[in-house]
């Protein structure tokens with residue numbers, strides 16, 4: 001699999017208390033549609049429209065790596081019509097948005113087992129990834145036919161197939177064989193529509209992610225809602241399992257010293 005740009009090439013947030021990588025479980029499209037007596041697919045269309053303002057707000061806040069959970073390995077169990085409508089929506093959205101994303105320097109990656117996607121969707125994905133491969137202003141990962149467990153199994157299979165000594169496996173080697181290879185783990189995972197579940201999303205990478213759940217349904221989740229999530233993240237104390245050392249505060253007049261007190 002192609003590697004994303006070296007994370008060092010992706011700009012850091014200007015503030016150390018902001019996440020570098022945000023993952024979003026976009027839930028609630030169906031409920032949004034039901035509240036309006038619309039078909040479920042209208043909720044998914046509204047869900048697509050909700051993405052841009054959130055991306056823009058993240059960009060404004062210097063949060064440059066976004067991973068959106070669009071379709072899980074379990075979502076194939078939905079009615080065939082809904083699955084087909086979602087697949088069509090993915091293709092249409094790639095067609096419509098890829099040019100502008102590229103102009104804005106956004107690299108697109110699709111995370112997941114793409115072999116089950118239609119040939120035409122696989123082709124669109126490959127073209128979008130190829131076009132944006134060198135873009136380094138931001139990274140947009142879209143998880144399609146994604147499952148965290150499947151990702152780990154795929155990684156181990158790949159390592160075994162490449163002759164890796166599996167008895168000597170370590171965490172960096174597995175991280176480096178995941179779909180997200182080369183990217184920092186998400187600092188923040190947002191889930192809309194209120195369910196308190198991780199739903200097979202970035203299981204390995206979420207080890208120390210801060211979780212933020214809001215009742216807001218995904219199509220209603222906009223600029224204000226993502227700002228609220230980022231503000232909430234900023235107020236958290238991240239300890240990564242350790243006891244925090246007393247922080248040496250940088251005096252306000254010392255200017256913008258990036259990540260001076262980051263516990264990473």
Ligand code: FPP
Nearest residue numbers: 026027028029030031047048070090093142
């Ligand atoms: C969950 O809501 C949402 C999904 C399974 C699909 C999410 C997809 C999109 C927002 C479209 C994204 C498109 C691109 C190109 C990234 P749900 O249907 O489970 O809602 P419910 O729980 O209220 O029924």
